[in-house]
Amino acid sequence: MPVQYRLASPGRIPWDAVVRVDVPSNHAFPAALVTGLVVGVVTGAATYAAGQRGDEGGPGSMFLIPIATIVAAGVGALIPDWHLIYRATRTSAVEP
Numbered sequence: 001m002p003v004q005y006r007l008a009s010p011g012r013i014p015w016d017a018v019v020r021v022d023v024p025s026n027h028a029f030p031a032a033l034v035t036g037l038v039v040g041v042v043t044g045a046a047t048y049a050a051g052q053r054g055d056e057g058g059p060g061s062m063f064l065i066p067i068a069t070i071v072a073a074g075v076g077a078l079i080p081d082w083h084l085i086y087r088a089t090r091t092s093a094v095e096p
Helices: 030-052 064-077
Strands: 020-026 079-086
Touching: 030 064
Parallel strands: none
Antiparallel strands: 020 079
């Protein structure tokens, strides 16, 4: 894991000196949403195909959706990221 250093607060920064502002976040919600949709469609299609053949999937065929969604949210929560919330319209300072 990368080492994160905590820097001392420089105090107040004038707003015209701010080039960009990023906030830390993770991918838990998008991962859970996409996985829930994909697994739901795949499971629904498989259940429909089984019904067309005369097989019964039963209620156990749909248990995969919440389990896969929870696993995807857990994996997504482990993936750190930074999201841009503000970028200055002009760039007088040098961006890193």
